[in-house]
Amino acid sequence: MSFLELVPDWLLTHGPAFLMALPLIMAAVTAILPNKRVAWASTFIVTAILTVTAFSIALYNAEVGTTIYKMGGWAPPHGISLVVDALNAPVLVLIALMSFITVIYAMPATVAEIKPNKRAPFYAAFLLCTAGLLGMVITGDAFNVFVFLEVSSISTYVLVAMGAARDRRALSAAYNYLILGSIGATFFVIGIGFLFMETGTLNMADMARILADLDGGSRVAKVAFGFIVIGLGLKLAMFPLHTWLPGAYAYSPTPVTAFLASTATKAALYLLLRFTFFVFDPSYAYVADVLMFILVGMGVVGMIFASLQAIFQTDVRRMLAFSSVAQVGYMLLGIGIATTASVAAGYLHLLNHAIIKGGLFLALGAMWYRFGITRMEDFRGLGKTMPLTMGAFTVSGLSLIGVPFTAGFVSKINLAGAAADAGWWWAVAVIMITSILALIYIGRVLLLAYFQSPPTVNGTVVARNEAPIAMLLPMWTLALASIFVGLKSDAMVGAATRAAELLLGAG
Amino acid sequence: MSDPNTKLDAQDALSERIGSDPHVLLRVISKFLIPLIALFAFYVQFHGDYGPGGGFQAGVILAASVILYALIFGLTEAKKAFPPRLIRYGMTLGVILYGGTGVLNLILGDEFLNYSNLGKDSIAGQHYGILAVELGVLITVTTVMIAIFYAFGSRQPETSDEDW
Numbered sequence: 191m192s193f194l195e196l197v198p199d200w201l202l203t204h205g206p207a208f209l210m211a212l213p214l215i216m217a218a219v220t221a222i223l224p225n226k227r228v229a230w231a232s233t234f235i236v237t238a239i240l241t242v243t244a245f246s247i248a249l250y251n252a253e254v255g256t257t258i259y260k261m262g263g264w265a266p267p268h269g270i271s272l273v274v275d276a277l278n279a280p281v282l283v284l285i286a287l288m289s290f291i292t293v294i295y296a297m298p299a300t301v302a303e304i305k306p307n308k309r310a311p312f313y314a315a316f317l318l319c320t321a322g323l324l325g326m327v328i329t330g331d332a333f334n335v336f337v338f339l340e341v342s343s344i345s346t347y348v349l350v351a352m353g354a355a356r357d358r359r360a361l362s363a364a365y366n367y368l369i370l371g372s373i374g375a376t377f378f379v380i381g382i383g384f385l386f387m388e389t390g391t392l393n394m395a396d397m398a399r400i401l402a403d404l405d406g407g408s409r410v411a412k413v414a415f416g417f418i419v420i421g422l423g424l425k426l427a428m429f430p431l432h433t434w435l436p437g438a439y440a441y442s443p444t445p446v447t448a449f450l451a452s453t454a455t456k457a458a459l460y461l462l463l464r465f466t467f468f469v470f471d472p473s474y475a476y477v478a479d480v481l482m483f484i485l486v487g488m489g490v491v492g493m494i495f496a497s498l499q500a501i502f503q504t505d506v507r508r509m510l511a512f513s514s515v516a517q518v519g520y521m522l523l524g525i526g527i528a529t530t531a532s533v534a535a536g537y538l539h540l541l542n543h544a545i546i547k548g549g550l551f552l553a554l555g556a557m558w559y560r561f562g563i564t565r566m567e568d569f570r571g572l573g574k575t576m577p578l579t580m581g582a583f584t585v586s587g588l589s590l591i592g593v594p595f596t597a598g599f600v601s602k603i604n605l606a607g608a609a610a611d612a613g614w615w616w617a618v619a620v621i622m623i624t625s626i627l628a629l630i631y632i633g634r635v636l637l638l639a640y641f642q643s644p645p646t647v648n649g650t651v652v653a654r655n656e657a658p659i660a661m662l663l664p665m666w667t668l669a670l671a672s673i674f675v676g677l678k679s680d681a682m683v684g685a686a687t688r689a690a691e692l693l694l695g696a697g
Numbered sequence: 698m699s700d701p702n703t704k705l706d707a708q709d710a711l712s713e714r715i716g717s718d719p720h721v722l723l724r725v726i727s728k729f730l731i732p733l734i735a736l737f738a739f740y741v742q743f744h745g746d747y748g749p750g751g752g753f754q755a756g757v758i759l760a761a762s763v764i765l766y767a768l769i770f771g772l773t774e775a776k777k778a779f780p781p782r783l784i785r786y787g788m789t790l791g792v793i794l795y796g797g798t799g800v801l802n803l804i805l806g807d808e809f810l811n812y813s814n815l816g817k818d819s820i821a822g823q824h825y826g827i828l829a830v831e832l833g834v835l836i837t838v839t840t841v842m843i844a845i846f847y848a849f850g851s852r853q854p855e856t857s858d859e860d861w
Contacts, residue, residue: 200803207809211796218792222785263811 194253197246205247206259206272209282210325210338212236212243217317220310229310230297233317237290240320244286248279252688258330266330267393273330276688277468280537281327281460284544288452289320295552295664296445302559303356303443312352316449318345323457332469333392335461336379339425343371346454350442363437370434374424381417384410385469398469406474418465419480426458428485428522429492432515439511440564444555447507451514452548456540459521463537467693472528481526489522490620497627501634504566509631510550513590516624517543523617524605532608534690538682539601542589542675546598549586549668553579556657556665569635571644571652578666579657580639585669587632589676592625597675597682604683720769727769734762742835746824752831756838763839764846772850784844791837798829 194202201208216236223229251257251274259272274282293316304312322342326335347368353360386392388410389400401407420431427435435455439447466485470477496515503509517539524536556579557563557572573580589596592603602621609617644652656662675682738759745751767775799810806814812826813819 204803204809207799207803211799211809215793215796215800218789218796222789260808261810263808263813 194246194249197242197250201243201246202250204259205243205250206257206274206328207261209240209243209247209286209328210272210321213240213317213321213324214341217314217321220317221314223310229313230293230300233296233313234290234293236317237286237293237320240286240324241283241290244279244282244324247274248283251275251279267391267396270334271330271393272328273395274328276685276692277463278327278460280541280685280689281456282324284456284541285320285323285327285453288449288544288548289316291548291552291664291667292316292445292449295448295555295661297660298658299443299445299555299559299661304352305355308352308355312349312443315345315348315352316446318342319349319449319454323453327457327460330394331392332382332385332394332397333379336375336382339378339458339461340375342454342457343375343425346438346446346450347371349446349450350438353442353446356443357441359437360441363434363441367434367438370424370431374421374431376421377417377424378421381414381421384414384417388414394464394469398471401470401474406471406476411470412476415465415470415476415480419462419484422458422462422465423488426455426462427515427518429488429496429515429519432492432496432518435515436508436511439514439551440505440507444551444558448548448551448555451510451551452544455514455518456544459518459540463525463533463689463693466525467528467533472694478528481528485522486526486617489519489526490617491519492516493519493523493620493624494627497624497631500631501627503631505564506554506566506569506635507551507564509566509635510547510554513628513631514543514547516628517547517590519624520602520605520621523621524608527609527612527614527617528694529608529612530687530690530694531611532605533693534683534686535601535604535608537689538604538686541682541686542597542601542672545668545672545675546586546589549582549665549672550590552661552665552668553583553586556661557583559661560655560657561652566634566638569638570642571639573640575644575652575654576656577654578662582662582665582669583639584636586665586672587636589669589672591628591632595673595676597672597679600676600679600683723769727765731762731766734765735759738762738835742831745831746827752834753838755831756835757842759835759839760842760846763843767846767850772847776847779843781844781847784840784847787836787840788844791833791835791840794833794836795830796833798826798833802826 213236216232220229220232223232256273256275258266259274260266261270261272264270296316300309300312319342322338322340322345325338326342329335329338347364350367351361351364353363382392385397388404388407389397391397391400401411404411424431439451442450466472466477466481472478472481493516496512496519500509500512500516503512521536521539521543524532524539527533554563557576560576561568563569563572585596589598592598602625606618606621609615609621646652738755741750741758742752742755745755763775763779766778798812802811802814803809810826810830813822815825816822
């Protein structure tokens with residue numbers, strides 16, 4: 191562990207608090223910074239520090255196991271604890287890393303998309319959103335989860351609405367998201383309230399212990415579980431509750447889309463895992479029923495319907511958004527089968543999909559930056575006019591389909607294998623069919639980009655006009671990461687397996 | 698027995714003195730009340746260490762005094778008394794006070810927001826810590842409340858671009 195030796199001790203012990211306090215405080219400072227370039231620089235530095243911190247905490251966690259940080263020195267279950275274990279450490283790294291990558295990309299993107307006087311508030315909201323996401327993943331206190339969920343959600347509504355400078359539909363999309371997101375958060379907090387009624391504690395580990403003593407608890411616990419699943423389902427865009435997502439992804443500023451697609455729904459999915467397997471337990475009959483019929487059912491229906499909807503979109507951003515809903519279906523399927531292997535596969539897909547979708551949305555944003563492209567037919571000849579950007583889009587797109595030697599392949603083959611092991615052969619078939627549907631909608635874009643000539647404007651063919659380096663670097667980092675995971679998946683699969691073993695026990 | 702004419706004269710004199718302003722009573726009384734409301738806010742604030750009260754309630758009460766001023770004397774006057782550009786700095790200052798206390802605890806070698814080492818013993822430390830934190834809450838809540846009122850009160854954004 192040579193990297194860990196470089197990290198000072200206090201960062202390892204106080205890292206969990208640092209991880210949520212730093213962006214929270216710096217968001218307030220960034221809001222009053224006068225100059226937008228200074229605001230960008232401070233956000234850049236903060237997210238860089240966050241990435242290093244999250245990474246070293248994750249490494250430290252792999253070495254020493256679960257660590258509990260007592261906020262304010264108050265011991266759990268009465269005080270608020272920050273818990274780092276095998277389940278949330280990879281998600282923490284993911285969120286911090288994606289915020290860092292997005293900020294690099296955001297430097298040119300915000301210049302084009304956000305009014306100068308709104309740029310410092312934009313970065314402040316971005317940092318707040320990061321703080322909220324990191325907080326809700328790291329905290330061990332159920333009510334604290336709700337608080338951070340709201341911190342991240344409210345800043346997300348602001349970020350989505352800032353797309354109004356580019357497209358006025360961002361306002362209605364943000365409003366739609368505001369209403370549905372608030373309903374989701376309300377359902378979640380009602381669920382927490384019922385759980386508190388049943389167990390008399392808010393600490394998640396303590397809740398789990400008391401619920402186990404009560405054999406799953408009374409009807410109150412069942413109602414609580416229902417509210418929590420619906421609330422989180424809204425946040426993570428489970429199929430019939432996903433209607434806020436296409437608008438929010440399509441009309442928000444492009445860096446926000448990439449960041450949301452790769453972190454916001456993922457953090458909510460992490461919470462679903464945490465509540466279904468850690469606080470509750472699949473051995474309770476009602477949890478098993480929900481897993482079997484709701485999560486698998488909605489996951490599979492979502493996979494098929496959202497993929498079909500994606501095929502018929504004319505706006506590429508909406509196409510990718512519907513594809514996100516379908517990909518959430520894969521993760522829900524993995525969670526719903528509820529064997530160690532399948533949960534690991536679902537968790538792996540959570541991480542991989544973040545890398546893939548982040549890359550796709552960054553590439554798409556760069557295309558908008560250069561040519562104002564959002565519609566499918568505008569992709570004609572893009573393989574010639576923006577070869578590097580289109581290359582990154584292609585790599586990530588192939589990974590989304592699940593072509594061998596890419597990240598998408600690794601998680602889909604793991605998921606199919608886990609489904610087959612559990613005897614769910616029809617699920618394997620669904621995975622194959624939806625992969626073909628993904629091939630159709632990504633293939634349409636690739637065909638237009640590579641096998642059509644660039645459009646002519648005023649008699650001259652559109653010349654090559656590549657995206658700036660600050661955009662190419664992030665998108666290629668993600669594209670190469672998805673190939674790297676495809677070739678050398680041991681570390682990711684290992685992390686996912688450790689997470690699943692923490693939830694379900696080995697075997 | 699007073700002459701009805703003199704009574705009428707007195708009324709005329711009164712209405713002359715108050716001019717055409719029908720709200721003089723409101724203005725006089727609220728001018729008298731506003732400092733008391735602000736004072737009560739600070740009572741709630743410092744009472745919050747050991748009893749019911751604290752930064753949030755105090756912040757709302759303090760903001761209420763500004764809002765009352767705006768209701769009686771108009772938004773323009775209120776904005777002269779409490780300029781909108783202060784709002785942004787106030788919000789930030791409060792958060793920094795709160796978070797900064799936590800960071801100070803980290804520097805002193807304790808957990809985040811563990812105030813025990815701020816004073817000579819842990820009780821004094823907790824006391825100083827909560828004072829600083831509550832002050833931060835007070836500032837942020839006051840400014841946010843006023844910001845919300847200003848935002849609703851003025852339909853056009855009155856903060857000019859330079860202020861933001």
